[in-house]
Each structure stands twice: as C-alpha cells, then as structure tokens.
Amino acid sequence: MKRREFLLLTGATGIAAVVDPMLGHVTSTGNSAPEVLPGIETFVMTTCLMCPGGCGIKVRRLDGDPTSIAGNPKHPVNAGGVCTEGMSALQMLYHPDRLTRPMKQTGRKGSDEFKPITWDEALDTISESMKKLESRKAPEKCAFVLGRTGGSMADLVYHFMERWGSPNVLLDQPGDGYPQVFQAMHGLKAHPAFDFDNADFVLSFGADLLNAWESPLQFQRSYTSFHSAGRGVRATLAVADVRFSRTAGQASEWVGVAPGSYGALALGIAYVMLRERQYDFSFAEEHLYGFNDEEERSDKGTRLGYRSLVLRDYSPEVVSRLTGVPVETIINLGKSFGESPRALAIFDENVTAQPGGMYAGMAIHSLNLLKGNLNRAGGIYLQPGVPLAPLGPAPARDALAIEDLPSLASNGGLEIAFLYYSNPTYSSAFRSQIRSALERIGMVVSFSPFLDETSRYADFILPDALPLERWEDRPFPPSSPIAGWGVVQPCVRAAGETRHAGDVMLSLAQHLGGRMATGLPWKSFEEILKHRARGLYESRAGSPCGDSFDQELLGEMESRGWWMSSYGSFDDFWQKLTAAGAWADPHFQVKSLYDYIGSPDGRIDLYSRELQKRLGRSGSAVSEIDFLPHYHSEGIPIGVTDLPLMLNIYRPGKLQGGSAGSLPWARLAAIPLDRLAGDPWAEVSPKDSQQYSIGDLDWVWIESASGKIKVRAVISPACAAGVVNLPYGLGSIGRHGKERGVNPLELISPERDPLSGLAYRLGTKVKIYRA
Amino acid sequence: MPRWGMVIDLDKCTGCRACETACAMENNIPIVSDDQLAMGRGITWMKVLTQVSGEFPHNKVTQVPRPCMQCDNPPCAKVCPVKATYTAEDGIVAQIYPRCIGCRYCANACPYSVKYFNYYEPNWPGDMRRQLNRDVSVRPKGVVEKCTFCHHRLQKAREIARAENRPLAEADFQPACAEICPSKAIIFGDLENQNHRVFELSRGPRASRLLEDLGTEPKVFYLKKEI
Amino acid sequence: MSDRETILAGLPQDEQDLLRPLVQTTGKFWYAAVVLGLICCFGLVSYLRQLRYGLGTTGLNQPEYWGIYIIDFVFFIGISHAGTLISAILRISNAEWRRSITRSAEFITVLVIGFGAVQPIVDLGRPDRALNIILHAQPLSPLLWDVTSIGLYFTACTIYLYLPMIPDLAIIRDRKIKMPRFYRVLALGYDGSPKHKHLLEKIIGVLAVAVIPVAISVHTVIGWIFALTLRPMWHSTIFGPYFVMGAIYSGIAALLIAMAILRKVYRLEDYFKEAHFNNMGILLLLMSCLWAYFTFAEYLTAFYGQEAAEMRTFWDKLSGRFAWPFWIMVISCSVIPFCLMCRKKTRNVRGTTIASGFVVVGMWLERFNIVVPTSVNPRLNLYQPAGYTPSWVELGIMAGTFSGFILLYMIASKFFPMVSIWELREGEESLVKLRHRVSGYLPEALSAAEARTAEAVTSP
Ligand SMILES: Nc1nc2c(c(=O)[nH]1)N[C@H]1C(S)=C(S)[C@@H](COP(=O)(O)OP(=O)(O)OC[C@H]3O[C@@H](n4cnc5c(=O)[nH]c(N)nc54)[C@H](O)[C@@H]3O)O[C@H]1N2
Ligand SMILES: Nc1nc2c(c(=O)[nH]1)N[C@H]1C(S)=C(S)[C@@H](COP(=O)(O)OP(=O)(O)OC[C@H]3O[C@@H](n4cnc5c(=O)[nH]c(N)nc54)[C@H](O)[C@@H]3O)O[C@H]1N2
Ligand code: SF4
Ligand code: SF4
Numbered sequence A: 001m002k003r004r005e006f007l008l009l010t011g012a013t014g015i016a017a018v019v020d021p022m023l024g025h026v027t028s029t030g031n032s033a034p035e036v037l038p039g040i041e042t043f044v045m046t047t048c049l050m051c052p053g054g055c056g057i058k059v060r061r062l063d064g065d066p067t068s069i070a071g072n073p074k075h076p077v078n079a080g081g082v083c084t085e086g087m088s089a090l091q092m093l094y095h096p097d098r099l100t101r102p103m104k105q106t107g108r109k110g111s112d113e114f115k116p117i118t119w120d121e122a123l124d125t126i127s128e129s130m131k132k133l134e135s136r137k138a139p140e141k142c143a144f145v146l147g148r149t150g151g152s153m154a155d156l157v158y159h160f161m162e163r164w165g166s167p168n169v170l171l172d173q174p175g176d177g178y179p180q181v182f183q184a185m186h187g188l189k190a191h192p193a194f195d196f197d198n199a200d201f202v203l204s205f206g207a208d209l210l211n212a213w214e215s216p217l218q219f220q221r222s223y224t225s226f227h228s229a230g231r232g233v234r235a236t237l238a239v240a241d242v243r244f245s246r247t248a249g250q251a252s253e254w255v256g257v258a259p260g261s262y263g264a265l266a267l268g269i270a271y272v273m274l275r276e277r278q279y280d281f282s283f284a285e286e287h288l289y290g291f292n293d294e295e296e297r298s299d300k301g302t303r304l305g306y307r308s309l310v311l312r313d314y315s316p317e318v319v320s321r322l323t324g325v326p327v328e329t330i331i332n333l334g335k336s337f338g339e340s341p342r343a344l345a346i347f348d349e350n351v352t353a354q355p356g357g358m359y360a361g362m363a364i365h366s367l368n369l370l371k372g373n374l375n376r377a378g379g380i381y382l383q384p385g386v387p388l389a390p391l392g393p394a395p396a397r398d399a400l401a402i403e404d405l406p407s408l409a410s411n412g413g414l415e416i417a418f419l420y421y422s423n424p425t426y427s428s429a430f431r432s433q434i435r436s437a438l439e440r441i442g443m444v445v446s447f448s449p450f451l452d453e454t455s456r457y458a459d460f461i462l463p464d465a466l467p468l469e470r471w472e473d474r475p476f477p478p479s480s481p482i483a484g485w486g487v488v489q490p491c492v493r494a495a496g497e498t499r500h501a502g503d504v505m506l507s508l509a510q511h512l513g514g515r516m517a518t519g520l521p522w523k524s525f526e527e528i529l530k531h532r533a534r535g536l537y538e539s540r541a542g543s544p545c546g547d548s549f550d551q552e553l554l555g556e557m558e559s560r561g562w563w564m565s566s567y568g569s570f571d572d573f574w575q576k577l578t579a580a581g582a583w584a585d586p587h588f589q590v591k592s593l594y595d596y597i598g599s600p601d602g603r604i605d606l607y608s609r610e611l612q613k614r615l616g617r618s619g620s621a622v623s624e625i626d627f628l629p630h631y632h633s634e635g636i637p638i639g640v641t642d643l644p645l646m647l648n649i650y651r652p653g654k655l656q657g658g659s660a661g662s663l664p665w666a667r668l669a670a671i672p673l674d675r676l677a678g679d680p681w682a683e684v685s686p687k688d689s690q691q692y693s694i695g696d697l698d699w700v701w702i703e704s705a706s707g708k709i710k711v712r713a714v715i716s717p718a719c720a721a722g723v724v725n726l727p728y729g730l731g732s733i734g735r736h737g738k739e740r741g742v743n744p745l746e747l748i749s750p751e752r753d754p755l756s757g758l759a760y761r762l763g764t765k766v767k768i769y770r771a
Numbered sequence B: 001m002p003r004w005g006m007v008i009d010l011d012k013c014t015g016c017r018a019c020e021t022a023c024a025m026e027n028n029i030p031i032v033s034d035d036q037l038a039m040g041r042g043i044t045w046m047k048v049l050t051q052v053s054g055e056f057p058h059n060k061v062t063q064v065p066r067p068c069m070q071c072d073n074p075p076c077a078k079v080c081p082v083k084a085t086y087t088a089e090d091g092i093v094a095q096i097y098p099r100c101i102g103c104r105y106c107a108n109a110c111p112y113s114v115k116y117f118n119y120y121e122p123n124w125p126g127d128m129r130r131q132l133n134r135d136v137s138v139r140p141k142g143v144v145e146k147c148t149f150c151h152h153r154l155q156k157a158r159e160i161a162r163a164e165n166r167p168l169a170e171a172d173f174q175p176a177c178a179e180i181c182p183s184k185a186i187i188f189g190d191l192e193n194q195n196h197r198v199f200e201l202s203r204g205p206r207a208s209r210l211l212e213d214l215g216t217e218p219k220v221f222y223l224k225k226e227i
Numbered sequence C: 001m002s003d004r005e006t007i008l009a010g011l012p013q014d015e016q017d018l019l020r021p022l023v024q025t026t027g028k029f030w031y032a033a034v035v036l037g038l039i040c041c042f043g044l045v046s047y048l049r050q051l052r053y054g055l056g057t058t059g060l061n062q063p064e065y066w067g068i069y070i071i072d073f074v075f076f077i078g079i080s081h082a083g084t085l086i087s088a089i090l091r092i093s094n095a096e097w098r099r100s101i102t103r104s105a106e107f108i109t110v111l112v113i114g115f116g117a118v119q120p121i122v123d124l125g126r127p128d129r130a131l132n133i134i135l136h137a138q139p140l141s142p143l144l145w146d147v148t149s150i151g152l153y154f155t156a157c158t159i160y161l162y163l164p165m166i167p168d169l170a171i172i173r174d175r176k177i178k179m180p181r182f183y184r185v186l187a188l189g190y191d192g193s194p195k196h197k198h199l200l201e202k203i204i205g206v207l208a209v210a211v212i213p214v215a216i217s218v219h220t221v222i223g224w225i226f227a228l229t230l231r232p233m234w235h236s237t238i239f240g241p242y243f244v245m246g247a248i249y250s251g252i253a254a255l256l257i258a259m260a261i262l263r264k265v266y267r268l269e270d271y272f273k274e275a276h277f278n279n280m281g282i283l284l285l286l287m288s289c290l291w292a293y294f295t296f297a298e299y300l301t302a303f304y305g306q307e308a309a310e311m312r313t314f315w316d317k318l319s320g321r322f323a324w325p326f327w328i329m330v331i332s333c334s335v336i337p338f339c340l341m342c343r344k345k346t347r348n349v350r351g352t353t354i355a356s357g358f359v360v361v362g363m364w365l366e367r368f369n370i371v372v373p374t375s376v377n378p379r380l381n382l383y384q385p386a387g388y389t390p391s392w393v394e395l396g397i398m399a400g401t402f403s404g405f406i407l408l409y410m411i412a413s414k415f416f417p418m419v420s421i422w423e424l425r426e427g428e429e430s431l432v433k434l435r436h437r438v439s440g441y442l443p444e445a446l447s448a449a450e451a452r453t454a455e456a457v458t459s460p
C-alpha cells in the first residue's frame, strides 16, 4: 500500500509535466484557474445505502475527500457495477442543504423557525421528558418510526424500544407485498430470493427490475449473464407492465397490460399451463393444498380447487378481454413459461399496492408453485439468515406501519416520537393524517440530515451522519440467493456537528441510565458491529468477499464440510472483513423444502387457509374464491369512477421519495429530455393527447377525486391510451429539488388493503386538461 | 504504439446511464442548472442516446451510449485554427483547454456532435467542489470540451507500470464509464493488441461504427443487439 | 453666410455640389447621428455584458453553436463586395457610367469589412486569447485562411479607396474649405501635374486588377468554412462560388440603396442619374437570375441525394420550422427583384431601391438559412433537433453594428466627397477622346459635319 501510494504521488507529479500541455492541467489564462492538487489516493470498501439494493462500493479518497465511487468487483450482489443513485451519494455528502448541527423548533410545528442547540441540551431535554413518561408509567407513549433501513440499526432500535418498554415501533418501509403473499400461501412471513442467474425464463409483473426494483443491480448483473456466451442458452426476459418501462425495453417479450389486470394475466397463463399439462404434477399432488377440488369433511359438498377455478374462469379469451393482451400472446407466454425448465415469475409493489393486489400476488406466485420452482437452481430460495451475534434477547416484533401513527396518536396516545429515515408527510398516502398526528404529539424528534417535509414538523432535529460518514451494516437484500453482510464504514469524518443516529441512541440510553444504560452498554455503533461480527467469526462459515474463484472453492469445500480459516484472530478477521467490505456465504446450506412451508401438513396453499382463518374471523360475508388467487376487480378504480384515465405512478430512474430526487446527477439521469429540466411531467398517450387536445410539453392539470397537480405533458409512445404515467420521487428537499417537484401522492386517497395492509398507490382514476 | 478503442455491446446495455454519471464524476463535468439544461446546454461527455418508437404496446427502444468516437481521421481536429484539439499519442483526440479560443468550429465539424461548450463559468453548489477529481482540470468558461478516453488514467497507469517495470496490461487502463457499467457492456482496450478483448470484438461480425461511410474511422465500435 | 460658404459659392458648379456636404450640416443629420449613436451604445453595453458573463448570455446552445454573429459576419463581408469588386470590374471594363458611383461604393466596402471582421471576435468564447490564432496558427484550418484573406482584402480595399481619392483631397486642400492641415497631409502633395496623374492612374489600374482575385478569395473561403465540415447542407462543392455570387448580389443592392439615399439627402440628382440606376438595375436583374440558378442547383442536388441526414435539414427549411425565413428569402431574392428589374419602366430610382431593399433583407435571411437550420439538426439522427432564439444581447450587438456602420458612413460623407470630382472631369476628356477616335473611322464628309457640331458643343 505504502509503496503504491508513494508511486502514485511521484506518478501524479511526474505526470503533471507530461499531461499538462496535453489536457490542460495548467493554469489557463483568464479569470479561472483550474486547480491542480497533489493527489494521495486511498480506497475504502463499503456498502451503498442509497437504496435497498445493498451493493458493494469502492470509494476513492483524495486528500481525505471522497471523490468517486466505483463498484466492489468481488461483491456477489453487484459485481463491480454502480448505478447513478449510488454515485449520487457523493452529492448528498456535499449537499449545500445539509443540516450540520442539532436544532430546536422555536415556533409552532411547521413554522420552520429553528434555533441551533448543543447536543447536550438536546439529549438532556429529550431524556428528561422520557423520564417523565416513565415516572407516569407510560413508556408506550413513546414511539419510534423506522424508515427505510435494515440491519443492526433496525435491531438497535427494536432493542432500545424493547428495553424502554414500548411496543410502538412503526415501520415506514413500503414493501412489495411478498411477505404477505408468503404468509397467505406458505404460512410463514418471508421474502423470497430469486436465482435469476440460473433461470432461463424470467417473467416480471410490473417490477421495473433494472430500474427501481428492491435490488436493481442484482438483476442487472444477472441480466448480463443472460447474454454471456459462457451460459449456453440465452435466457428470456418477459415483462408485463402498464408502462413501457426500461426493463420492458430490454425484454424479449414485452406485454402491455391494462392497469390492475396482471392477476388475470397470471391466471390466463396458468390456464394454458394446466391445459397443456406443462406443470409439475407430482409437486402439485404432494405439496400444494387446494390444487384440486376436495371433499369437505363437513359434507358441504366439494370445495372448489385452484385447477377448476382457473379452467372455469380464465380462458385466454376471457383474460384477453380483461387485460387487453391478445389471445395468442397469452397462449405463447403460457407455453414458453410452461416449457422452460427454470421459469421464474416475479412481482413487486406495483402489483400489490392496489385493490385486489393480494390476490394478484398470489396468482403470480402460483405460477412458480405450478412449476414446483422452489429451492432449486433458477428458482425461488429463502435466504438463510446471516449468523450475526445478537444484541440481546430477540425482541418481539409485531409490525405496526406508519399508517397506524394517526390512530396511535389520537387522544394523547403518543407524547414522544422519533423519526428515522422516514419522510411520511411526503411519501405516504396518509400524508395529511400523519402531519396532523405529528402536530398532536408533544415531542417529535427527527434524525433527518435534511430539512425534509417531515422534519419541519419535528421539535428537535438531530442530523444524522450520511452513509459515507458512518459505521453501519446492510445484510444482502432478501432477493439475493447468496446470504451476506455488507459493512458500511466511514470514508470521511462527519460534517459539522452531525452525529451517527446509532451513537445518539446509545448516548441517549446512557442519559436515561438504569436498565437502558446496562442494556445498551456499547460505547459506539462501531462497537456494536464488531460485537455482531464475532458471530460471523465463530460461525465457521463464509468469508470476507474474495474473487469469484476463491468463493467457488470455498463453497466447494464447505459443501463437503470443510472450512478453511484464513485468519488467526478476530482482529485479523475484522481487518480482512473491513478491507473486503462484505462477508458472504456463497454456499447457502440447501434447506429442505419444508423450511419453505409453515403449515403443519407440509403443504403450500393455493387455497389459503391463512385467509380462511382471518376472513372467517372478520366474519365479513365471504365466497370460496376469496381464499383462492383470482382476478379481483372490485375496489378499482378507487373512489369516483367518472374520471376517464387511470393513474400509474412509476419511478423514473429509481429515485427515492426525497433524498435522491434532490441530487443533480440522479435527477439528470431521471429526466427524459433536457428541455423538461426542472419541470414536473407526466406521460400521456398520443391518442389521449389528441382527444384532450394537449400538445407536447403543454402544462396540464391532472385531477383526481382527492386533488390536482400541475405538470407538463410529455406525449409518449411508451404510454398506453387511457393511462397517465406520473413519475414519483423527483425530489422534495433542497435547492435542487424543493421548488420544482410536485407530489403525486396529492392525487391518491389514503386507503389500505384489508388483506395485505399495504397503502394503495395505484388504481386511482384521473382526468387531464390544459392548464 | 497502442491504438486505444472502445467496444459497446448494445445487447448488454440497459440504458441505465450509469456511464454518464461515472464520466461526470471522474471528469469534473460541471453541474448545469435546470434552466440552462432546459436551454439545451447540458454537458455530457458520455451520452446515452435514447429513442422510444412504436405505438403502445408495440414499442421498441434504441439506446446508444455515445462517447467521443476518437476518430482516426478526426474532422474536428482539421478545422481548429489554433491546434487546441488534435490527435495526441495513442490516437486519442485531445483538447488543450488553455489554448482554445472558443470558436466552436470543431464542435460544428464533429459529425457526432460530441463536443460541448462552456457557456458559463462552471460552479459547484456548496461543498460539492470537494468531489472534484484532482487528476482532471476544471474547464474555464468559453472553451470546448469532450470525452478524452480518460486520458489521465492512461498517464497514471503508464507511470505505475513503468515504476513496477512491466508492460501495460488491459486491466491497468480502463476509463471510468467502462469500469462502472453494471452490465459490463463497455469493453475498452488496445485495438491492435491480440490479448485485449476489443481486438476480437471490434473485428467480429456484430461490430459496426456510427456513420461509417463518412470515413472518419471512429475507434468506438458497437455490437448490435442479438434479439 | 460663413466664410466657408462664401468660398464654396465661388467654386465651379460640380465642386459646389460635391463639397457642400463637407461644409454644411443639416439638423436632420445631427438627429439621425444621435439616434444611431445611442443604438451603438446599447450594442456596446450588450457586448460588455457578454464579456463579463460569457456566451451564456446568448441564445446559443448545444449543438446550435453559431448564431447571429456568424450570420452577420457572412452578411457584412458579403456587402463589402459592393465597392471594390464592382468598381474594379467597371474600371477595367472602363464602363464610363461608373465614374460617379465608384467612390460611394468603395466607402461601403472599407467600412463594412471592419464591422464584418469584428463579428467572429465577438463570437469567440475566449476573446482574450484571440492572438492564439497567430501564435499557434494551424495552417489546415479554413478559419486561418479566412483571417488571412480578409486581412489582405481590407488593406487592399483601403488603399484602393484612398489612392483614387488623392486628387480630390488635393482639391479640398487647395480650396481651403476645411481643416487645411488634415487635408494637406492626406493629399500627399499631389499637384495634378501630368506626371503625378499618370503615375496615379497606373497604380490604380494595377490595383484594380489585383484586388479582384482577393475579393473573390475572401468570400470563397467563407463559403469553405461551412463546406469543409461534414454537416448536412453545408458540405457542398458550390458553396465557394455560391457565396461569391451572393456577396456581389447583396453588394450591388446595398450600393443602390446608398446611392438613392445620398442622391436624396445631398441633392445629387444629376450625378446619380436615372441612367445609373438603370444600368445597376440591369446588373441586379442579372444577379437575381444567377441567384435563383445557384440556389436551385444547390437544393436540387441535395434533394436527389435523398441522404437521410441531408433531408432532415432540407425539409426543416422548405416545410419545417424554417419555412417562413426560407420562402421569404426566395421571394425577396428572386421573384421581387426579377419582376421589378426586368421591366424598363420599373428599373428607375424607386424601383431599383425597393428591389435592393428586398434583396438585402433576403440575403441576410439566406445567411440565416445556411447557418441555423444545419446547426440545429445534428447529423446523427439519434439526437433531438435543437432550437434557437437569439437573446437580447445578440440582437443588441447586431443593432449596434448595423447602426455603427451607417453612422460611420454618414460621418465619412462629411469629410470626403462621395462622388469622385476628378474622375468625372476625366469623363469630359474621354468624351473628346472618344469623339476623335470615332470620327477617325468616318468618311470625310461626315467627319467634317461631325467636327462642326463638335465645335458647337465644345465652345462655350
Ligand atoms: N437506486 C434506487 N433504487 C430503488 C429505489 C430508490 O429510491 N433508488 N427505491 C427502492 C424501493 S424503496 C422500492 S420499494 C423499489 C420499488 O421498485 P418498483 O416498485 O419496481 O419501482 P416502480 O418504478 O415504482 O414500479 C415498477 C413498475 O411497475 C409498473 N406498474 C405500475 N402499476 C402497475 C400495474 O397495475 N400492473 C403492472 N403489471 N405494472 C404496474 C410501473 O409502470 C413501473 O414500470 O425500488 C427500490 N429501488
Ligand atoms: N405515490 C408513490 N408513493 C410512494 C412510492 C411510490 O412509488 N409512489 N414509493 C414508496 C416507497 S416504496 C418508499 S420506500 C418511499 C420512499 O420515500 P421516502 O420515505 O421519502 O424515502 P426517502 O426520501 O429516500 O427517505 C426518507 C427520509 O430519509 C432521510 N434520509 C436520507 N438519508 C438519510 C440518512 O443517511 N440518515 C437518516 N437518518 N435519514 C436519511 C431523508 O431526509 C428523507 O427525508 O416512498 C413511498 N411512497
Ligand atoms: S442499486 Fe441501490 S444499492 Fe446498488 S448502487 Fe444503486 S443505489 Fe446503491
Ligand atoms: S452504464 Fe452500461 S448499461 Fe448503463 S447505459 Fe451505460 S453502457 Fe449501458
């Protein structure tokens, strides 16, 4: 290392002479002198936190400043790639609108009257009022909103709240609905992993896998291997979507569907598979519950099975009418899906976050079940957990969601609320309710590094250090078949007086003293990570990420029960781990199929007994198909129906609600054409543009039952007639986002799915007219 | 004498535009404000040219990542009155910012429109200057700039190779866009060196170049889609 | 009546008419001068702003890199072909009717070259480095050839304007009507002696020949600036001659307008006669046909090529975003001047002036139609076409340069006679010469009678 640095130094200076005349590393005449600074170059292997993707990144530092981000070539998730948002972490780090010191709201909430205070002041006041709660025996009046984060930070929060004695941890992590679907069908709450690398037919329903999926680069990496010569047969990517998304553009089969009708499409495909007898008979017989009609014990005649339902209601003709997909396309999809030995069907929240979404998700997942595509190459796995050392006795986690905040806060239910990585007054369909709830809560504490929509309603803002400045961890995304643990480590010292929210929680525990102090003894979050890593060290499995060859070898050995330790002490391990940036266990222990099944009889439900229980309890009048995957049209459209167009909200270039949307690079990559820069837009189909006499780039109003927003119309062939595509997340905070972005959520009425609990984001009807 | 060239596999490219950002990050491309962008003054040495065609749902999309073609016979260099853009060693077409008078003749002469002009003094909001790559000079207002094949990386790679006295290997010199591409769609190397992947690829049946008939002899090759 | 005017009154009629503007200045003149002066100042302010903030203050973008400045550059240099070239050609072909118009023409040339030559500097992103063109000259660049030929042309024209003016300057010096020292210096002690006269005429003769190729080279090279790139509708072989032809065309038009104005404001009716306008009108007619011919040839070739890139620009001009400027250009460069000039009745002062007005506007539009549509339509069809709306800075500078030119021309007319006094007098002599020569061919009888009438004519 030393030698290399030295070389680079001499190199750099030596170069200067050579390069200068060449590329102009010379003070140019005129007012502006390009700077030539000596560059001592170092690299930090860490993990990107700009999205849930969990990619390994390599941060280049010059004179201590992070200046560029490259991918970690040895990382199993992204293998060296980085996306625009990932690189934008640098612009977030240096963002002019960062909050650099703790602040206290002096005016009423939302007045934006803040005054800077010291950390001690902040922690004292906060711990004081927490102690008051305690003395009143009302610890549960303190809630913690956990935004999009995971790993040890989430664990710390649960642990903290557990110790504190409040069950009120609210998740603000809009999911894709898989856990709910698994609960309903497999009888266990889990998120599947997808072995794209070995699949030969990937059928995506509405998941913009390359653009804004849970782990976009995991898929982009696999997508590359689809094409690589070494792979032999070229895998097929088929995409069903209401919008010609970027993933759709790469698909060899691109199928435009009517909004909300993907459930029907999935069952149409099932119909063809059943008819062509292209499904796994034995698997269906042995492992599927409710595949065939069955005699009810209690003589109520026969109970309708999946098979009969599909063959009865979802002939290609019918499905074609529901989805607008031509009959032959449905048949071809069904055949090719059925024929492919390793076919994989996948969906995401764009399927589930709307009325009937739960059934649609079940319908899509049923395709995998028909293929018996579980626990085998090219199919669906369940990622084994990472053997981290626990923080303490595992806390009970019952999932409250951010949407529960209003009811919790009603009539003095909450007096203190912490907000971490969460901006619900911008990103939740329940924005206004949440806002007024926050106004009602006595003390709101936000860790947001920016003055976002929500922290403006906070009494205290304790600005967090940003990902490139802090210690954290990020287990590989659940969608990755390889289990692993990404280390996040600081590349530069935290700006101003900002502090790692984890460290702040720890010192808060010390302020509170007593059981809190003893229960959270760690000095810093770094210590927590070391503590957890011991679990890995002792697990005698996996290793810090080496190159693919090492990994192969390692996996090979492990499968034969060997394990080669390449490190002497824990410190040695830790050093290697931080140098590698991630730990992975390439050889995931192949679980038995029964690890995928929660129900006692070891069957996976096509006929959901889980739903039967729940709906039975709720007593709402139910028909038997309510327990089976089916096309569930009622509830769509949400609210009034006399509006002509269907609203489809999508992520342009995978922008986060607020944070990425305000970063120049990320925004640039999201804007379809430069002429639009700075203006919000919506895609309108050529046909509708004529019907409503709208010209390209005209300003228009988009109006739903709940509100209206003003955007510029982009007449796009990528847009289906009768649909308006509206980008989500083009920035809310900061100079680069604030003034410009409009929030699509204005148009969405706050409703949740009774089955999945997900807030609806799709299925709203709108009209459009010239502004 | 190596002849550096690039092969872009359109079959792998997903149009994610990470290469654009990587280039901006590596080469201190100024951040252009929204209203300037709207005026069409964005600067992107690497640009992913995208066209969506066909009526829904029969759409097709064309995505062509476009750096400077580094022509062997560059029309841009011929017309420059002050030799501020010219073919440097290894066939890389260079810009001399401190000499450029900003006449934009080269920009007009480039058939691929890859040259950009600095209409204003570049500016980086707040602390964003700290992100700048010290190996690459910041361009003043009034001069033309373009993709340099990350020439500064070549300089460094050479120095290191020399210091460790060994020949320059393919992996030693990779431009930022090629390094970042999540699809590994950008392959870079010496077109004349048998051991570099570009040697085969650029001569393969799928390879072609933009506006080949103009005789500019670009050193950037495209592999056509296979679907 | 000031002493100057008493002197003036004592002079022969032609000198009285032609020197009056040097001593008498009407209120109208001052009024006009002030207005133009103000516009110039506005132009100057605009430029200072551009210097400070950079070309960002213009309406230019990527890839629309060239706009108003380059258009004006081509246009002005075109106009400059009014004087020198035309007067040189007429001199060599010693067309007698030239005598009264050469001076005003040559003045247009010299002034307009100046204003044309600054345009590219105004257009530079780094004017502070303009000298690099010499310090780091790159011989292959058409831009360099351009600098050279324009430089040459400017010097040639200035000399070519100055020399033929010397005898008149001498007259002014001798008449002592104004600033004696100034004119003494300029007149270079010319005394009208046969020796001096002979020498002068010799030099002028040589210059006249020399200046023609230079003039042609200038606009050819300007044509090449565009033609030597691979851009659609620029990369064309006839651009050289096309530009020269267009230059002469716009030159003649500009000259005609100048003549008409001088004639009116300085009451020079019997120096710029209907006959002159008629002859110039015929030239104009000729050029309008040439223009139509060249333009047609140019577009026909492009159209038959049917090359996709060419056609995008082609249709953008003919039926697209540039249809208006295009068709206005066609009408005012061919249809209108042709119709007006082909009929003797309308080939009068009014007719020619109107026609010229249209031609000047039309020729500016032609420059626009050459520069902009190609710039905004990149060759690679994967780009979106760009647009271009000039900013007030550009328009300000344009207005400034135009009025600057007119103002200087006005001022010049206050220091130098806009019609060559001595050359007109030469005209009388050549009248006699001519008579002798012709009578030499005639039979005795006729020539005797002819001689008698000649007596009648010549004797006072
Ligand atoms: N870099 C980066 N990556 C991200 C994020 C980020 O902010 N930055 N966000 C991450 C997060 S938090 C999440 S939750 C995921 C979200 O990942 P996604 O939900 O996949 O992203 P979206 O773009 O919201 O939706 C994908 C597609 O769903 C389509 N769609 C909408 N309605 C329907 C329908 O009714 N039927 C069908 N068939 N399709 C429909 C839309 O047209 C869109 O093309 O992205 C993650 N990835
Ligand atoms: N209509 C519609 N609504 C949606 C979606 C949609 O597709 N359409 N997507 C939904 C989904 S899936 C999601 S995930 C959400 C995303 O939307 P948001 O919840 O807005 O996600 P972000 O803005 O990325 O993160 C929330 C807050 O985290 C803060 N933050 C950023 N970095 C840090 C950090 O390092 N530390 C701390 N402590 N805080 C930080 C930012 O200030 C930001 O305000 O939007 C949801 N809402
Ligand atoms: S996909 Fe997500 S995690 Fe991976 S680099 Fe992009 S933003 Fe970072
Ligand atoms: S980064 Fe790679 S995949 Fe993405 S646009 Fe560029 S070349 Fe294509």
Ligand code: SF4
Pocket (backbone or CB within 6 Å): B079, B080, B081, B082, B083, B084, B085, B099, B100, B101, B102, B103, B104, B105, B106, B107, B143, B144
């Ligand atoms: S803009 Fe600069 S580089 Fe381009 S031609 Fe003019 S001087 Fe040369």
Ligand code: SF4
Pocket (backbone or CB within 6 Å): B068, B069, B070, B071, B074, B075, B076, B077, B093, B109, B110, B111, B112, B113, B114, B115, B146, B216
């Ligand atoms: S692509 Fe354009 S800029 Fe690059 S070398 Fe060729 S002509 Fe010059």
Ligand code: SF4
Pocket (backbone or CB within 6 Å): B022, B023, B024, B026, B027, B045, B046, B067, B068, B146, B147, B148, B149, B150, B151, B175, B176, B177, B178
């Ligand atoms: S080679 Fe370097 S300069 Fe050229 S586009 Fe790629 S990153 Fe940018």
Ligand SMILES: [Mo]
Pocket (backbone or CB within 6 Å): A173, A174, A175
């Ligand atoms: Mo999300």
